[in-house]
Amino acid sequence: MRITALASSIAICSLLLAGCVTAPDRDARLQPGVSRSEDVMAFYGQPRRIWPEADGGRTLEYSSQPMGRHCYMIRLAADGRLVGIEDGLSPASRARIEPGMTPEQVSRILGTERSRVLFQLSGEDVWDWTIEPDQIGYGMRFNVHFKDGRVLRTSQSMVFPSRRFPGLDD
Structure with a gap:
């Protein structure tokens, strides 16, 4: 009887969570x-x-x-x-990012970025977003490289799992 009640509770919780996502x-x-x-x-x-x-x-x-x-x-x-x-992070939306766009134009298409990193030597300000991976097993980031306040180029990078801290990807 207990197992049946537990199984029912798990099933109901699963359905509720599925509706929430x-x-x-x-x-x-x-x-x-x-x-x-x-x-x-x-x-x-x-x-x-x-x-x-x-x-x-x-x-x-x-x-x-x-x-x-x-x-x-x-x-x-x-x-x-x-x-x-x-x-905003679909392949079609990402393809709309072109050299010369401003940070606001990029944000209006892709939304809020995951992180920003300024590379002093190159003068590039790189913003990234977590996106759907092309293959199973690795995370993926879409990167937009800005220089002097304008898009210079875009790139993608794979995120390899951490060996020291399993479950963390960077």
């Missing part, structure tokens, strides 16, 4: 043209940042950095209705 782009509760900003915030809480749009709308940024691999940009019309949801 639904990504906004796959959440059936969010419908373009129907859902409103209040609905989004009720399901996902306060966004990390809110970006104003030229047409009076807003984009809500839900970044999972530093450990997550997605940044959901939820676009709202001026009346607060949902227009669309995009993962």
Whole structure:
């Protein structure tokens, strides 16, 4: 009897947790043209940042950095209705980063970065984001290299697991 009750409790907890981790782009509760900003915030809480749009709308940024691999940009019309949801760290979004862009332009596409490192000798300020890996077993970072306040180039780097501290990747 105890084992059955324990198994039932574990099953219920698993289902509840699965519901909590639904990504906004796959959440059936969010419908373009129907859902409103209040609905989004009720399901996902306060966004990390809110970006104003030229047409009076807003984009809500839900970044999972530093450990997550997605940044959901939820676009709202001026009346607060949902227009669309995009993962700012998808391959298509990362491909939009071009030389000459400003840090703000990059942040509006990719969202909040995981970290920033300034390399004194080269003068490069490198921002990185944790992204989905190309292969199983290694973590992956997308890097944007800035020089003089403009994108110089982008790169990707593999993250090898730590031998001294298992579970930590850098």
